[in-house]
Amino acid sequence: MQKIIRLLLIISFFFFLLPIETQPSSGLDVTLTPSTISQGEVALLYIQKLEKVKPKVTWMGKKITLLYETKNDAWEGFIGVDLTTKPGRYNMEISISDSNRPKVITVNVPARDYGVRRLTLPKEMVELNTNALKRVRQESKTVKGLFTSSDKTPLWIGRWIRPVPGMIVGPFGRGSIINGMERSPHSGVDLKAAEGDPIKATNRGIVALVAHLFFSGLSIIIDHGGGIQSMYFHLSKALVKVGQLVEKGAIIGLAGSSGRVTGPHLHFGIRLNNGRIDPIKLIEISGRLER
Ligand SMILES: [Zn+2]
Structure with a gap:
């Protein structure tokens, strides 16, 4: 007991x-x-x-x-x-x-190996003069500001969609070493698109930027609220204005080859709480949502 x-x-x-x-x-x-x-x-x-x-x-x-x-x-x-x-x-x-x-x-x-691409390019294609460098720095500051100033009110609805139907021609995350120098990894996916192909908004949001940028050419950034932004680069034409509310699937511009690219395609990127994430993964996982 x-x-x-x-x-x-x-x-x-x-x-x-x-x-x-x-x-x-x-x-x-x-x-x-x-x-x-x-x-x-x-x-x-x-x-x-x-x-x-x-x-x-x-x-x-x-x-x-x-x-x-x-x-x-x-x-x-x-x-x-x-x-x-x-x-x-x-x-x-x-x-x-x-x-x-x-x-x-x-x-x-866990770590994920996205691979590295080694390229040798003519010096004049890689090295920027003082003016170009100044421009690139200013543009980078403007764009980075958009990722931190996002309104917390979410505007997106349900599933996220592909802006163009084309396949991936440049994978997300791949690193590159150009002329022996390490460059920042690819922060989006390159999707196959021909000159003039319509580009859809991946979800509902407010247009935060429409500008000609040195590397990314004619670019559109949509702020979806809640710390999520989407990016569309190398366009030939923009069909929206800053401050405009766009619905999911709305045509925001036309694909092209502006900026530092070798041919027409769409560079599509997503920022989530200022983090660079694979946009295709967001589309896939959001498929579990209602609409
Ligand atoms: Zn790209």
Whole structure:
């Protein structure tokens, strides 16, 4: 009998040491698809059983924008990993209210080998003169500003679509070494498109930039709100203006070969919380959404 009492005491002591889940986070149903996110990839976060209470999600120091899905009483959002994020394990924090302990989910971020291309080009094609260099720096500053000043109100609806039907002719993430010098990896995908082919907006958003840029030629950037922007480079014509709201699938411009390119194609890129992610992966994962 004494043995049993001692055993019960020991058990209750260990029980006391266990963390106590506070309501309502104990009922939190979190799904991350896929459950690991490689460099430059994106996952869909799905949080259920909250009875319309909006959770706060923090990932890599940034707040994640969540959309409410009435049908399943769920909140959904995209979790991205920049192309050059150091591989490892990162914590995602989900909190229901300030008084509750956040739920911590550890996400594995494995390395992904995107390959490297070595090129030898004539010096005059690679080296920029002082004026060009000045222009490139100024343009880069302007574009980077658009990625950090995004409005948190999401404008996108459901699934993301391909801007042109063409196949991938230049993969996302590939590094390049030109004349022995390492250049930044390819931050988008090059899709096959002929001169004059119509380009569709990948989702709903506000046109944030229409400009002729040194490297990317005639370029359009759409801000979809909630920290997501899409980019369309090397166009021959722009059919939208800055500040204009465009619906998903609307024709925003025509494909071309402007900027530093060898032939017509569409460079299509996505930024998610200022991270460079594979746009094709976003389209694929968003296929799980309602519309
Ligand atoms: Zn490109």
